[in-house]
Every structure is written in structure tokens, then in C-alpha cells.
Amino acid sequence: xxxxxxxxxxxxxxxxxxxxxxxxxxxxxxxxxxxxxxxxxxxxxxxxxxxxxxxxxxxxxxxxxxxxxxxxxxxxxxxxxxxxxxxxxxxx
Numbered sequence: 549x550x551x552x553x554x555x556x557x558x559x560x561x562x563x564x565x566x567x568x569x570x571x572x573x574x575x576x577x578x579x580x581x582x583x584x585x586x587x588x589x590x591x592x593x594x595x596x597x598x599x600x601x602x603x604x605x606x607x608x609x610x611x612x613x614x615x616x617x618x619x620x621x622x623x624x625x626x627x628x629x630x631x632x633x634x635x636x637x638x639x640x
Contacts, residue, residue: 570616591624
């Protein structure tokens with residue numbers, strides 16, 4: 549018996565992003581780095597576990613772009629970025 553599985557983006561996810569938009573999101577999120585931690589991805593990625601196929605807690609550019617192409621990435625608001633930054637400085 550075969551079962552078909554369909555990917556359903558989380559509520560609030562926009563239609564799939566264009567390649568150019570996804571690359572722009574990566575540049576903004578990674579800020580010159582080759583990887584992106586969950587902590588820094590929070591303002592951008594709608595579902596961290598679903599977007600990280602190897603579940604290692606780190607996004608490579610390829611993983612991030614794949615998630616973006618699936619509609620799991622959104623442009624971060626200034627408030628989300630600031631909240632993420634302040635929570636990371638409080639842990640140190």
C-alpha cells in the first residue's frame with residue numbers, strides 16, 4: 549500500500565519565495581557567516597525543526613535556502629531581530 553505525503557506550510561507562511569528573495573534573506577540572517585544557529589534563525593525561520601533536515605541545530609546556506617523555497621522562511625521584523633539579540637546577550 550502506498551501513502552502519499554504532502555507538505556503543508558505552517559499557517560502564516562507566504563507563498564514560496566523566489567531564489568533571489570531566499571538569497572537576500574540568507575545574507576541578512578547569516579551576516580557573512582557560513583552557518584546560522586537556531587538562536588539567530590528564530591526571527592527568520594517559522595519552524596526550526598521542520599526546516600533543519602539533519603536536526604543539528606545549525607543551518608547551512610543550502611538548508612536555509614531549501615527551507616525558504618518551501619515557504620518556511622520570512623523576512624524578519626526589526627522587533628524579532630532585537631528580541632533574539634537581547635535574549636542571546638542575556639545568556640552570556
